[in-house]
Amino acid sequence: MSIALHAILRPFGVNPVSCYLGRHARFCFRASWTEAVNWEKKQGNSKRTRKTKAAADVMGLEVLCDDGFGSVTMKDYLEAVRTMPIDDGGPPRWFCPVECGRPVVNSAPLLLFLPGTDGVGMELILHHKSLGMVFEVRCLHIPVNDRTSFGELLQIVDECIKYEHALSPNRPVFVVGDSLGGCLAISVAAHNPEIDLVLIVVNPGTSFAETLVQAILPLLDLMPSNLSVIHPHLLRYFIGEPLKMSMASIQNDLSLQESLQKFLDGFNSMQTLTYGTGDIIRMDNIVWKLKLLKSGAAYANSRLHAVQAEVLLLASGNENLSPTGEADRLLKTLNNCKARYFRNRGHTLLMEHDFNLLTVIKGVNMYRRGRKRDAVTDFLPPTLSEFKKTFGEDFKQFNQLLSPVMLSTLETGKIVRGLAGVPDKGPVLFVGYHQLMAMELSTLLEGLFREKKPVRALAHEVFFKGNFGTLREELSLFDALCMYGAVPVNPTNMYKLFQRNEFVLLYPGGVREALHRKGESYQCFWPNKPEFVRMAARFGVTIVPFGCVGEDDFFEVVVDYNDQKNIPCLRDWITSFNEDLPTLRDTVIGENGNQDVHLPVLLPKVPGRLYFLFGKPIVTKGMDNLLSDSKQANDLYLHTKLEVENLISYLKRKREEDPYRSITPRILYQAIWGASAQVPTFEP
Known part of the structure; x- marks a missing residue:
């Protein structure tokens, strides 16, 4: 050497020795x-300690890098x-x-x-x-x-x-x-x-x-x-x-x-x-x-x-x-x-x-730079190989089966296919309706990441703690969600994400919507309090409401939460399972408060099609009055909820005009034009 x-x-305290371990090693150190x-x-x-930078400056890994x-x-x-x-x-x-x-x-x-x-x-x-x-x-x-x-x-x-x-x-x-x-x-x-x-x-x-x-x-x-x-x-x-x-x-x-x-x-x-x-x-x-x-x-x-x-x-x-x-x-x-x-x-x-x-x-959420892991700042964006593995292999058949349609709304109010109406710069908060079993997440994440809009989902603690860990024998949807940036839903994480100008995904209905009962499809179960409006206004966040239709048409709930609570062995299992999970909404009274995590019994149907519609962005920049005026904050909250419900109603109505809503014509179209071809849909 x-x-x-x-x-x-x-x-620097390094003792190099005069040996070289082939072309694969730069240099080596004494034992x-x-x-x-x-x-x-x-x-x-x-x-001697190495210099550290501020939390906002630690990220150097680009989204979908090679x-x-x-x-x-x-x-x-x-x-x-x-x-x-x-x-x-x-x-x-x-x-x-x-x-x-x-x-x-x-x-x-x-x-x-x-x-x-x-x-x-x-x-x-x-x-x-x-x-x-x-x-x-x-x-x-x-x-x-x-x-x-x-x-x-x-x-x-x-x-x-x-x-x-x-x-x-x-x-x-x-x-x-x-x-x-x-x-x-x-x-x-x-x-x-x-x-x-x-x-x-x-x-x-x-x-x-x-x-x-x-x-x-x-x-x-x-x-x-x-x-x-x-x-x-x-x-x-x-x-x-x-x-x-x-x-x-x-x-x-x-x-x-x-x-x-x-x-x-x-x-x-x-x-x-x-x-x-x-x-x-x-x-x-x-x-x-x-x-x-x-x-x-x-x-x-x-x-x-x-x-x-x-x-x-x-x-x-x-x-x-x-x-x-x-x-x-x-x-x-x-x-x-x-x-x-x-x-x-x-x-x-x-x-x-x-x-x-x-x-x-x-x-498994083990990468960290300090003594304790920070779910926001220690996140590493998915790489190109991970994206190809997740959506090009693991979820490829799922997405081909559903042939998802993504629509967005321009500032003029015109609805177009694709995500042209979604802002390119953060902070942005996507607020929407949770489909049955939250199975729309993989399709939603793929669409946003493919457009280089790396969204960070605010997810229930069950994805990070609790007894579900015993079921994760190999890399699963739980691990994939963490890999794509999900963080536990709490005010601290939301604050940090907005501070870093991130794209954030929030489902106010949470578990209550994802595990809804029989006959409750496409109903929003939002808390009465405007949980996210004031913090969004604090950072001038652009709120993008979105609706999602289709998943409740793939499954039928045959044994729901109410049925399971009447069965002693299932009731005991639900109680035992939820003991390890932290409570999220202690102050919310009624069915929109803390909900027990359970597994409903589902009966599959003939697959339909999955539709997403992102509404017209709501700009909160300059709305400082929302920080002190609770009435105006509540009005914006109710307006956002109404927008989500209107988007769902629009999709339910327009999908009737889709000639490829049924799985049979979609399969025939892809057989002719190729599996990767974009299947047409209704005219917005």
């Missing part, structure tokens, strides 16, 4: 940070492994992946990656670009022939975390641990309960003692040390499965012959790269890493009770080293733990071609 680079890094800490103390700067996810494949990983030095005689060390670049988010937290049993430290290669936008990423590299014990590895990570905490006491440190790295992450968290750590453990090897590999370890120890492992059961724990990697490269739109040829080419390429990894799959190295994993599992299990850090557990269903039962055990044992189960995934979860780690972190 050049003297110039050494001189640049040295004042021990003690010398760096001592050097800082001599300079009188042992507690995060690069999907541009790197398993082939790139295997090539990166081959270019790593086999053994340069140095100790384990940290390196910064070149692909990560510099974070675009100010005050980005640090992310330390602890590798699995291969020890290379490149398992995050599919995520380097996306994670590098919002984290300072460093990965631990353990040389192939290195024989550092688990205790010594723990000391290396421990010193690094303590050093970083000394530099920035208010900045959290994210620790991502895969398999062996998961045991290491749990252990280091138990050692540092006073440091703000966020653990993300992926298939941790804490159940190693119960696996088949543990039973045959003595036999593996008798094998020739220079023998290369080719058994897929062992190979998959170190460098993945070549067969599955080859299948991942096949595109859905290819013919059968093209798919077969693509698979054969990919499989041959993967096999060549896999067996070219050389020393990583040599028997003596594998036996050592398995012994290391055995030691780490025993140590981590003995320290589970001492972990105070926030933990996210990611478990694969096809994972033998960490079966679902083990994930359940860890979820119950760790104090502050969330879990997501991916039942159709394998051991190398981080290297699955469609698994995006950043998306998972955002979906």
Whole structure:
């Protein structure tokens, strides 16, 4: 390493060493940070803190930006492994992946990656670009022939975390641990309960003692040390499965012959790269890493009770080293733990071609820059790859089935198709009617985000707390809503959003509208008090009322809340479920106050069509009189409600003129013009 680079890094407490981990690493750091800490103390700067910016200036990530996810494949990983030095005689060390670049988010937290049993430290290669936008990423590299014990590895990570905490006491440190790295992450968290750590453990090897590999370890120890492992059961724990990697490269739109040829080419390429990894799959190295994993599992299990850090557990269903039962055990044992189960995934979860780690972190609301997460300022807008995954795959059939129509009203009062009548600049407050089960949300969010109007939904606390978390085994609508900016509905969050000139979505009817009773379709259940008008006037917010029609025509409520309250077992379940949920409208009397969350029994109908109409914007800028005059504030509130009801009535009347309201003509139209063609509708 050049003297110039050494001189640049040295004042910041970094001890560069003269080794280079291939083309994927910028530079690397010594395993021990003690010398760096001592050097800082001599300079009188042992507690240097990084500068932070105001909350309004921390966002640097653009909406639907290209995060690069999907541009790197398993082939790139295997090539990166081959270019790593086999053994340069140095100790384990940290390196910064070149692909990560510099974070675009100010005050980005640090992310330390602890590798699995291969020890290379490149398992995050599919995520380097996306994670590098919002984290300072460093990965631990353990040389192939290195024989550092688990205790010594723990000391290396421990010193690094303590050093970083000394530099920035208010900045959290994210620790991502895969398999062996998961045991290491749990252990280091138990050692540092006073440091703000966020653990993300992926298939941790804490159940190693119960696996088949543990039973045959003595036999593996008798094998020739220079023998290369080719058994897929062992190979998959170190460098993945070549067969599955080859299948991942096949595109859905290819013919059968093209798919077969693509698979054969990919499989041959993967096999060549896999067996070219050389020393990583040599028997003596594998036996050592398995012994290391055995030691780490025993140590981590003995320290589970001492972990105070926030933990996210990611478990694969096809994972033998960490079966679902083990994930359940860890979820119950760790104090502050969330879990997501991916039942159709394998051991190398981080290297699955469609698994995006950043998306998972955002979906479970764990990304933060300070000691406590701020739902408003810590939000990361969805990226282009996330948008394509959500609405191009997950909700694609749903939207094609409903063929939604979006209309808006210009300042002249003319109704046009599209969102030309919706303001381009905030602060804007969308106020509307909640459809049955709030199932219109995905379509509404897609339409607004597609037009680069990133709306932040004010949602019920059930999306963030409560017993619904036990049902979220994989990424679900709950996680998707959080990923697209939903925040708990309360005055503080609304104030912050308006202060930042955001687009905000509010349903005054809330749960009462979304879970309405039989015969109550298209009825607004708004509280009597003008809850949002004064705050909107305070910031000069433009209020956009909107109506939505269609979803009540897809389902019929057959067992509603009133029916369930008369059934003892269901009544007890509703009471028990809602005990953990905070109350939102204690001062509102009657049915528009706090409503119990429940699950009505629905009977599906033949799908109709979904219609949205955004009304003429109501500008509150300059209406300072609303802040002190309660009568005028209430009049504007009632006017907004009346506008929503009028928009609903308009859509109910005009949809009768839509020749494509029925699903049959829509299917025929798309069969002729293509599934992506915009189906016509009535003339506004």
